[in-house]
Amino acid sequence: xxxxxxxxxxxxxxxxxxxxxxxxxxxxxxxxxxxxxxxxxxxxxxxxxxxxxxxxxxxxxxxxxxxxxxxxxxxxxxxxxxxxxxxxxxxxxxxxxxxxxxxxxxxxxxxxxxxxxxxxxxxxxxxxxxxxxxxxxxxxxxxxxxxxxxxxxxxxxxxxxxxxxxxxxxxxxxxxxxxxxxxxxxxxxxxxxxxxxxxxxxxxxxxxxxxxxxxxxxxxxxxxxxxxxxxxxxxxxxxxxxxxxxxxxxxxxxxxxxxxxxxxxxxxxxxxxxxxxxxxxxxxxxxxxxxxxxxxxxxxxxxxxxxxxxxxxxxxxxxxxxxxxxxxxxxxxxxxxxxxxxxxxxxxxxxxxxxxxxxxxxxxxxxxxxxxxxxxxxxxxxxxxxxxxxxxxxxxxx
Amino acid sequence: xxxxxxxxxxxxxxxxxxxxxxxxxxxxxxxxxxxxxxxxxxxxxxxxxxxxxxxxxxxxxxxxxxxxxxxxxxxxxxxxxxxxxxxxxxxxxxxxxxxxxxxxxxxxxxxxxxxxxxxxxxxxxxxxxxxxxxxxxxxxxxxxxxxxxxxxxxxxxxxxxxxxxxxxxxxxxxxxxxxxxxxxxxxxxxxxxxxxxxxxxxxxxxxxxxxxxxxxxxxxxxxxxxxxxxxxxxxxxxxxxxxxxxxxxxxxxxxxxxxxxxxxxxxxxxxxxxxxxxxxxxxxxxxxxxxxxxxxxxxxxxxxxxxxxxxxxxxxxxxxxxxxxxxxxxxxxxxxxxxxxxxxxxxxxxxxxxxxxxxxxxxxxxxxxxxxxxxxxxxxxxxxxxxxxxxxxxxxxxxxxxxxxxxxxxxxxx
Numbered sequence: 001x002x003x004x005x006x007x008x009x010x011x012x013x014x015x016x017x018x019x020x021x022x023x024x025x026x027x028x029x030x031x032x033x034x035x036x037x038x039x040x041x042x043x044x045x046x047x048x049x050x051x052x053x054x055x056x057x058x059x060x061x062x063x064x065x066x067x068x069x070x071x072x073x074x075x076x077x078x079x080x081x082x083x084x085x086x087x088x089x090x091x092x093x094x095x096x097x098x099x100x101x102x103x104x105x106x107x108x109x110x111x112x113x114x115x116x117x118x119x120x121x122x123x124x125x126x127x128x129x130x131x132x133x134x135x136x137x138x139x140x141x142x143x144x145x146x147x148x149x150x151x152x153x154x155x156x157x158x159x160x161x162x163x164x165x166x167x168x169x170x171x172x173x174x175x176x177x178x179x180x181x182x183x184x185x186x187x188x189x190x191x192x193x194x195x196x197x198x199x200x201x202x203x204x205x206x207x208x209x210x211x212x213x214x215x216x217x218x219x220x221x222x223x224x225x226x227x228x229x230x231x232x233x234x235x236x237x238x239x240x241x242x243x244x245x246x247x248x249x250x251x252x253x254x255x256x257x258x259x260x261x262x263x264x265x266x267x268x269x270x271x272x273x274x275x276x277x278x279x280x281x282x283x284x285x286x287x288x289x290x291x292x293x294x295x296x297x298x299x300x301x302x303x304x305x306x307x308x309x310x311x312x313x314x315x316x317x318x319x320x321x322x323x324x325x326x327x328x329x330x331x332x333x334x335x336x337x338x339x340x341x342x343x344x345x346x347x348x349x350x351x352x353x354x355x356x357x358x359x360x361x362x363x364x365x366x367x368x369x370x371x372x373x374x375x376x377x378x379x380x381x382x383x384x385x386x387x388x389x390x391x392x393x394x395x396x397x398x
Numbered sequence: 399x400x401x402x403x404x405x406x407x408x409x410x411x412x413x414x415x416x417x418x419x420x421x422x423x424x425x426x427x428x429x430x431x432x433x434x435x436x437x438x439x440x441x442x443x444x445x446x447x448x449x450x451x452x453x454x455x456x457x458x459x460x461x462x463x464x465x466x467x468x469x470x471x472x473x474x475x476x477x478x479x480x481x482x483x484x485x486x487x488x489x490x491x492x493x494x495x496x497x498x499x500x501x502x503x504x505x506x507x508x509x510x511x512x513x514x515x516x517x518x519x520x521x522x523x524x525x526x527x528x529x530x531x532x533x534x535x536x537x538x539x540x541x542x543x544x545x546x547x548x549x550x551x552x553x554x555x556x557x558x559x560x561x562x563x564x565x566x567x568x569x570x571x572x573x574x575x576x577x578x579x580x581x582x583x584x585x586x587x588x589x590x591x592x593x594x595x596x597x598x599x600x601x602x603x604x605x606x607x608x609x610x611x612x613x614x615x616x617x618x619x620x621x622x623x624x625x626x627x628x629x630x631x632x633x634x635x636x637x638x639x640x641x642x643x644x645x646x647x648x649x650x651x652x653x654x655x656x657x658x659x660x661x662x663x664x665x666x667x668x669x670x671x672x673x674x675x676x677x678x679x680x681x682x683x684x685x686x687x688x689x690x691x692x693x694x695x696x697x698x699x700x701x702x703x704x705x706x707x708x709x710x711x712x713x714x715x716x717x718x719x720x721x722x723x724x725x726x727x728x729x730x731x732x733x734x735x736x737x738x739x740x741x742x743x744x745x746x747x748x749x750x751x752x753x754x755x756x757x758x759x760x761x762x763x764x765x766x767x768x769x770x771x772x773x774x775x776x777x778x779x780x781x782x783x784x785x786x787x788x789x790x791x792x793x794x795x796x797x798x799x800x801x802x803x804x805x806x807x808x809x810x811x812x
Contacts, residue, residue, distance in 0.1 A: 026638035033642060040669040047668050118482045119475040120489040134794035135787045136749040139763055143787065146770070147780035336654035342756060354660050364664040368657065376652040383648075 044365065059361050060085070066356050068347045070263050081357055088352035089374065095269050095348065096335040102274035103334060104327075107281025114286050125282070133279040138340055140276055145268035145344045152264075155246060155254045164243050170255060172262040173244035184235035185228055192227045196220045265346035269338065277334045281327055288323035289315075321393050328386050332379050339375075349374060408461045416458045417469070424455030427487075431494050449487060456483040504784075515775060527778040528785050531769045535785075538605015538760060544597060548608050551585040555615075578619060585612075601679040605760040607789065613683055613761070614748050620687040621747070622740075625694025630724065632699055643695070650692035655750050658685045663757040682754050690747045697739035701732035734808045741801030745794050762786050 048055060060082040067077055072090045075083060113125035132140070150169065153159060158166040158173075166173040179185070196219075203216045231237075244259030292315050300314040341348040342355055349371060358367045408416040430436055430448040437444055456477050464470060476486040507522030510529070518524035528535070537545050558581060562573045589612070592598040604612070631643030650658070662685035663678060670676060705728060713723035733740070752763040760768060766782035769775060 022636070026636045029636075029639050029642055043671050044668050047672060050672065116482075116485070117475075117478060118485050118489075121485050124489055124492075130795065131791065134745075134749075134791045134798070136752050136763070136790055138752045138755070139783060139787055139790065142763065142767075143780070143783040147783055150779070339654040339656045340753070342656060350654070350656055350660075354657060358664070365668060368661050368665045372653045372657050372661070375654055375657065376649065379652040380648065 053362070055365065057366060059363060059366070062361075064357065064360075066360065068352060069345075070266065070347050081361070084357055085349070085353050085370070088347060088349035091346070091352070092335070092338055092341075092348040092350075095266060095273070095338050095341065095346065096331075098266075098270045099273035099277065099334050099338065100331050102270065103277040103281055103330070106274060106278035107327075108285050110278060111282035111285025112289070114282065115289060129279045129282055132275050137272060137276045137337055138343060141268055141272040141340055141344055144271050145264065149264045149268055155256055158246075158256070164241070166244060166256055168256070169264070170261070171264050172267060173256040173259050174262065175244065176242040176258070176260045178240040178242055180238035180240075181236055185232050185237045188228045188231035188235075189224075192223045195227075196223055199223075263346075265341070265344050268344060269341050269346050273334055273337060276337075277330050280330045280333075284323050284326045284330065287326075288319040288321075291322045292318045324393075325386060325390055328382065332382055335378065336375060408458050410461055410464055413461060413464055413466070416461060420455045420458030422455070423451045423458065427451030427453075427455060428490070428494070431491055448491070452487045452490075453480075453483060456486065523781050523784070524778055525781065527769070527775055527781050531765075531775075534606065534769065535762060535765050536607045538609055538765060539603040540599060540605070540608070541597070541603065544591070544599060547588050547591070547596065551588045552608070552611065555581065555585065582616060582619060601677050604679065606765050607762045609754075609759065609761040610748070610751050613679075613686065613751050613754065616683050617686045617690060617747055617751075618744055620683075621691040621694050621743075624687065624691035625743075626698055626729070628691060628695035629698035629702060632695065633702055647692045647695050650689050651696070655686070655689055655753055656756055658689050659753060659757050661685065678757065679759065682757060682759060686747065686750065686754075690743060690750075693743050693746065694740070697736050697743055698732065700739060701734075701736035702728065704735050705732055734810070737801055737805045737808065741798060741804075745797055748793060748797070749790070762789065 061080050063078060064081045064084045065077045066084070068075055068084065068087050070091065071087045072094060073083075073087060075087050110125045110128060113121050114129070116122045116125075152167060152169040155166070155168045155170060158168040160166050164175050199214075199219055200216055203214045207213050242258050244256040244261075246254055247257040248254055296314055296318065297310055300310040305313065338348060339350040342351040345351060354367055354371045358364060361367070408420075426435075427448040427450075430451065434444075436447045439447065457480070459469065460473055460477055460483070461469065462473075464473075477483050503522045505522070507520040508525055509518040509520050509522070510525050512518065512526040513530060514526075515524075517526050533542070533545070537548055540548060558573065558577050562570055562577060565573060587593065588596070589604070590599060590601070628643050628647055631639050632647060634640045634643070659682060662681040666681055666685075667676070709727055709731065710723070713727040718726065751761055754761060755764040755767070763783075763786050766779075766786055770777075770779045770782050
């Protein structure tokens with residue numbers, strides 16, 4: 001292919017004047033950015049003036065006067081918009097954490113299964129990945145919420161698990177843990193974890209200095225179990241279960257009372273997010289394990305490490321280096337995808353704040369900006385952490 | 399454990415006995431799963447009977463180096479040790495328990511013909527629902543008499559793409575230019591009408607699968623060049639351009655698409671001069687384009703970074719300028735490297751289009767939502783979603799297969 005000289009004269013002129021060539025493109029870019037931002041700000045100002053709206057965040061302190069179906073903290077209509085924002089944010093984080101947990105477990109299992117020598121298992125894992133990865137997430141959420149979970153029985157004919165948990169169309173009712181003197185238990189757990197960290201560091205130093213190993217793992221498990229138990233016994237920590245029970249509201253309407261109700265929206269969302277993201281995590285895990293060469297395992301075996309030690313000390317550290325960066329990216333995607341909650345009315349940040357609160361106050365610019373900034377700061381924080389982590393674990397070549 | 403029992407250790411000498419015994423046990427176990435033969439036993443025993451039978455059966459046929467090729471390959475693939483045997487048994491049980499009911503629902507108990515809800519008498523799916531609503535699901539609320547225009551636009555598209563595949567390389571260039579720069583506008587003027595004696599159809603009436611395609615095609619066409627320039631900008635030696643690109647990319651990558659769509663639908667009109675009006679569909683396409691171009695930029699940047707420095711040096715030493723070097727030397731190699739990444743971004747774009755539902759545009763999934771809330775057709779959500787899932791799966795799977803074949807085609811050894 002013959003390309004004619006398409007320097008428009010300007011290119012030659014600029015390369016002959018290095019200083020100007022350096023300055024001009026940047027100045028043009030800067031000017032264009034300032035112009036666009038200025039244009040938008042000016043228009044927004046005039047538009048708001050004509051409609052009689054003023055810009056400001058004072059509305060956050062006003063009474064919200066709407067209810068939220070599901071909340072982790074105390075909330076009702078008499079609280080402020082800022083509190084509603086917090087409720088939405090906590091709900092987003094809740095579903096993200098649940099989703100991340102199940103997606104990781106399922107993803108690791110499926111990722112390893114795809115490498116299994118068992119033909120049936122690897123084929124099943126592959127079919128699962130190919131199906132769930134290629135269907136839009138929104139569709140999966142809708143399917144679980146509108147088709148699958150709607151087929152659950154009414155509270156009266158609930159599916160019961162050992163008579164303490166009940167699965168119904170109105171949600172999954174599980175017993176609520178009622179603690180007394182919970183803070184004692186909490187501090188004992190913190191103390192156990194801190195001491196485990198110290199023992200781990202001490203054990204590592206001792207091994208490096210003398211070659212002797214102390215059973216860190218056994219000590220950790222023992223500490224984690226025994227210390228809280230002993231302290232709970234001494235500190236009179238009590239645990240009660242509040243078991244949900246069927247209550248008759250009218251002749252035909254029954255519902256469960258007490259316990260914790262995991263609402264169907266949360267179930268559908270967590271289910272769809274985990275099943276969808278797990279396919280991507282499975283691919284990351286597979287790539288990571290395949291990325292460790294056979295020679296590494298053989299070398300480890302030849303210096304006399306046990307199979308467990310090979311996996312723990314040689315294969316996993318190298319596989320994790322490949323697995324963790326893309327997997328974190330998937331965690332981030334899951335958190336952002338949890339905003340699809342708005343489509344099935346799970347009260348997350350987008351639905352509560354960018355939905356209901358915006359309808360009521362009409363402050364589109366402020367509310368959409370706050371919502372976007374929240375997600376943005378979340379992902380920037382995680383990517384800064386990831387960059388730091390990547391640098392730390394990168395192989396230092398000589 | 400079991401290995402130490404010499405009595406139960408299968409060996410080569412009495413191969414036929416072990417195979418027939420093992421097969422009988424295995425078949426008995428499978429039969430128990432299907433027909434519940436041992437139901438009279440207490441539940442906690444009858445629950446484990448098939449598992450035990452199948453396990454015993456697989457154990458008996460696990461004869462190493464039996465000389466029977468089929469048996470050996472079977473043992474190697476699904477029955478190499480007791481752990482694998484258990485996994486196999488669970489996989490088979492799962493298939494037995496899930497596949498037949500699924501097939502029943504999908505085909506054998508399903509109703510295919512009819513025109514109203516009452517025609518669905520079986521226990522299975524009611525495909526009559528899809529049948530009746532088919533036109534709406536594909537074309538949205540587009541006027542029935544004008545549907546030929548959408549068909550014509552897409553058939554034209556397919557023909558032009560097909561043409562590009564078969565003509566010689568010399569003409570192919572012009573066909574591609576026509577396809578990218580001219581055809582989208584022909585398509586839009588054909589579908590929206592308003593001139594050439596065609597009736598004007600508002601974008602509100604556009605919908606269904608056709609809208610999915612329209613949005614995907616436009617966003618794909620635009621997001622690719624924008625992403626290329628952003629990737630170059632991010633690697634630029636000018637700090638202002640570099641930081642502007644980084645800021646732009648990281649902003650779009652950091653927010654969920656749903657908030658971007660909210661921004662396009664409620665916030666963006668505030669930023670326009672008072673009397674101007676921009677169609678909602680246009681705003682949404684711009685929003686999706688900007689959003690996906692940021693992801694595209696990161697993919698392309700990966701390719702640029704993977705190229706060895708020598709390629710840049712070689713380009714420069716031939717006296718090429720910045721643009722020519724990138725056009726002729728860098729980009730062809732970098733893009734080739736990241737074909738899977740580009741395909742993934744395109745796939746993500748197609749899978750993201752249903753989200754436009756939140757700003758009131760009804761593509762395929764939106765139309766299903768509308769159909770299933772129609773009072774005459776309540777209770778057919780599952781059928782609708784299975785249908786939409788099938789359609790999207792076909793599209794996405796075909797795209798990913800195509801990307802793999804492209805990757806193979808352009809693979810060069812380094």
